[in-house]
Amino acid sequence: MNERDAERSVSQTVRAQLALRDMILSGRLRPGERISELQAVDITGVSRTPVRLALVRLEDEGLLQAIPSGGFMVKAFTERDILDSIELRGTLEGLAARFAAERGVSARSLEPLKECLADLDQLVRQDPISVEAFSAYVTMNARFHALLNELSASAPLIREIDRVSALPFASPSAFVMAQSALPEAHQILLIGQDHHRIVVDAIENREGARAEAVMREHSRLAARNLRLAIRNRTHLELMPALALLKSSAE
Amino acid sequence: MNERDAERSVSQTVRAQLALRDMILSGRLRPGERISELQAVDITGVSRTPVRLALVRLEDEGLLQAIPSGGFMVKAFTERDILDSIELRGTLEGLAARFAAERGVSARSLEPLKECLADLDQLVRQDPISVEAFSAYVTMNARFHALLNELSASAPLIREIDRVSALPFASPSAFVMAQSALPEAHQILLIGQDHHRIVVDAIENREGARAEAVMREHSRLAARNLRLAIRNRTHLELMPALALLKSSAE
DNA sequence: GTCGCATATTCTGTATACATCCTGCACTCA
DNA sequence: TGAGTGCAGGATGTATACAGAATATGCGAC
Known part of the structure; x- marks a missing residue:
């Protein structure tokens, strides 16, 4: 199985989650910065539905924080x-x-x-x-x-x-x-x-x-x-x- | 604000989460039982998108368990x-x-x-x-x-x-x-x-x-x-x- | 020059259609 | 009789369209 097939075999949700996590940990998305779903779509290349699932999972993971009025931002830690x-x-x-x-x-x-x-x-x-x-x-x-x-x-x-x-x-x-x-x-x-x-x-x-x-x-x-x-x-x-x-x- | 309006004011996702949690804790959904999204749609009266979000949240909460092949089941505890x-x-x-x-x-x-x-x-x-x-x-x-x-x-x-x-x-x-x-x-x-x-x-x-x-x-x-x-x-x-x-x- | 309001744009929340995968059952062959 | 295979039904994963809400911007008035 080559890399392309391996990428195909995982769900879009997981792929989006990995891509976003990588962006956060590498610092390309800064703490406090808001991540819009459309922006996440651009980054990951998958549609809004799996992107949204990925965002919820990353919130749960503790890397993102829900904004009361909707959406997510990168969590900042002291x-x-x-x-x-x-x-x-x-x-x-x-x-x-x-x-x-x-x-x-x-x-x-x-x-x-x-x-x-x-x-x-x-x-x-x-x-x-x-x-x-x-x-x-x-x-x-x-x-x-x-x-x-x-x-x-x-x-x-x-x-x-x-x-x-x-x-x-x-x-x-x-x-x-x-x-x-x-x-x-x-x-x-x-x-x-x-x-x-x-x-x-x-x-x-x-x-x-x-x-x-x-x-x-x-x-x-x-x-x-x-x-x-x-x-x-x-x-x-x-x-x-x-x-x-x-x-x-x- | 009457109860109906109060229900309107929260998102469908939250409403679905509450309804499903209630079903689980009241025992109407039994431990080990699979919850299909369509079934959850019937129970909650909202569409599949918020139902799915609610299921994911209940999984983090620990009340549900993801099935490897997809979907969720009610978690059983010893x-x-x-x-x-x-x-x-x-x-x-x-x-x-x-x-x-x-x-x-x-x-x-x-x-x-x-x-x-x-x-x-x-x-x-x-x-x-x-x-x-x-x-x-x-x-x-x-x-x-x-x-x-x-x-x-x-x-x-x-x-x-x-x-x-x-x-x-x-x-x-x-x-x-x-x-x-x-x-x-x-x-x-x-x-x-x-x-x-x-x-x-x-x-x-x-x-x-x-x-x-x-x-x-x-x-x-x-x-x-x-x-x-x-x-x-x-x-x-x-x-x-x-x-x-x-x-x-x- | 600054504050406030109206409008426009963008975003999120939701519903639904479609494709793919899994599951269970029946049938067939050994 | 049991195991394996194929098919049908249903479920999940994904994409997208639409509506409502939030936010930003620009204009006007003070």
Whole structure:
């Protein structure tokens, strides 16, 4: 199947959603800017019906905000909003870890997580860490978090975590690439990996409070990276999510 | 403005959403049942375009589930899902209380909360408590929780709390009316009110951990009520949300 | 020069027609 | 008898036309 067929195979609604999301995250649509449906039609090349569906979905996703009189505008976030979203994710992931620990998980279901842990170990063991390794870390890290959340065996909780993590600046890997430009890069990765190890251990030993606490702290690494990167004003291009920052805070 | 005009003034989309939500919560549409757009058109009396929007919104709300091949079905929940949703709400409200406590709130912004607390005090002081008082408690309790969440001053957090509380069985007042049929009714209300008092005190004294812990525990009252009501199988009609329970768990 | 109002344009909300895809049933062949 | 296939019916995805509302613009009056 070539690319053209692949594009054909997804619905117009999804295609519009992807195109608009890309425009927003790349900063071509600025925070606070109104998006008219006709404009969205021009951008995406599909008709108003799927465009409207895509706009509603993006509102739900948190990237757009409904205007009372009708229509949508690109949502603007403060630095505080971003930090709160990260804390929020940490809290939810902490709850997931606690559920997993308190309710107990079978040795069998813990296996994929341990394999993932080992893969991450190999990646962070490199010194210095290549950009490719950073990129691989992002993928594997996302997998680790997903597996961990699933261990909670709680559909409502997983749903909310996915929702919060969908905000581009709140996902577990949002600022990992930004780290790669920092001198402390390797150390931060090692600390994060230690958190991973601890949470698995805590779940295995059914230490709910410990599992919860370490996941909360883990999310604060992202907050720390964000602050460092903003202070240094360097390599902002590694964090496309910051296109959503209110201009006053930039 | 009479009722007919009021109905006219809201959009067809909202009207369809309300009508369908009512059908779902009243149990006339059963969990697992597919809702076709044409069927929804018949129910609501509006055309397919707004019906489709309403279906998408109900999906985000969590009442419907998208079918991979297209269309929607009424979501079914297990008792565990409901308990987890309550714990989830408690965790988020706990985070809100902690934010309020740690960041500090002005005496002025704490006033409405204290007034609300006093109003609730008056209601629970009655013995025995009338059904009208229970109903007033539900309203005032919702107001208390809303005010409390606002004190977090965190838009992303408030957004998530509202979202989770939109599930009919996860809201702070979901099972208060069910309490009214229990012999322990009064005692449970008094305990809940004590939680309210403690959280306000903790916020005032900037005791973040205490504020968080008490809000978590507070949500467990709802879980306790739910379990009691289900065990007693009595007055299930006071909890319309249970129409969403998987039939196997009924 | 500025404020207010009227008009014109543009946008959203809604309805409906059409095409494509899925689903279920019956029939046929092994 | 069971499994697979083809067809019919219906459902969803999409495009577009139309009506009403909101907004912007320009003109006139103070």
